[in-house]
Amino acid sequence: MKMQAVLVILVLTGLITVKTTLAVQHVIGGSQGWEQSVDFDSWSSDQSFKVGDQIVFKYSGLHSVVELGSETAFKSCDLGTPVNSLSSGNDVVKLSKTGTRYFACGTAGHCEQGMKIKVNVDSSDSTSASTPDSGSGKDSGSGSESSSGHGLRASIGYIFVVGSLTIGLIWAY
Numbered sequence: 001m002k003m004q005a006v007l008v009i010l011v012l013t014g015l016i017t018v019k020t021t022l023a024v025q026h027v028i029g030g031s032q033g034w035e036q037s038v039d040f041d042s043w044s045s046d047q048s049f050k051v052g053d054q055i056v057f058k059y060s061g062l063h064s065v066v067e068l069g070s071e072t073a074f075k076s077c078d079l080g081t082p083v084n085s086l087s088s089g090n091d092v093v094k095l096s097k098t099g100t101r102y103f104a105c106g107t108a109g110h111c112e113q114g115m116k117i118k119v120n121v122d123s124s125d126s127t128s129a130s131t132p133d134s135g136s137g138k139d140s141g142s143g144s145e146s147s148s149g150h151g152l153r154a155s156i157g158y159i160f161v162v163g164s165l166t167i168g169l170i171w172a173y
């Protein structure tokens with residue numbers, strides 16, 4: 001019984017470590033991606049966006065991504081003065097500071113049909129003081145090179161969990 005307790009503690013420690021230190025990559029709209037059929041309001045209500053996280057817009061050529069500069073522009077779908085425009089179909093946007101960011105589809109009529117999303121970025125947990133240098137507030141890259149760092153950190157996290165499990169099992173038997 002005592003050994004099982006040790007195992008549980010080790011695994012929990014590993015999981016908590018992963019949770020608090022890893023930046024998360026949020027694929028907008030989940031498995032459906034950046035598509036008209038998704039209810040982005042309800043999708044985002046289940047998400048917790050933190051500084052250091054990334055959001056990814058995945059979509060077909062019918063769509064694009066326009067970042068808007070204000071709540072007003074977001075509400076009225078005013079795409080006239082975008083902060084940023086993306087169109088690779090696999091657009092990675094880093095959430096480098098707290099605040100609200102607004103995104104809409106650039107295709108005529110899509111924003112009005114609900115293809116827009118408001119992202120509220122909260123500060124990351126106080127324990128992780130490692131905020132990668134990001135001079136500009138909006139560095140958004142397309143492609144996968146900007147997500148490789150996350151992948152590496154994720155691997156380290158998983159190794160940690162597997163390691164904890166292994167040590168726990170060795171202890172238990």
Ligand SMILES: [Cu+2]
Nearest residue numbers: 063105107110
């Ligand atoms: Cu669209």
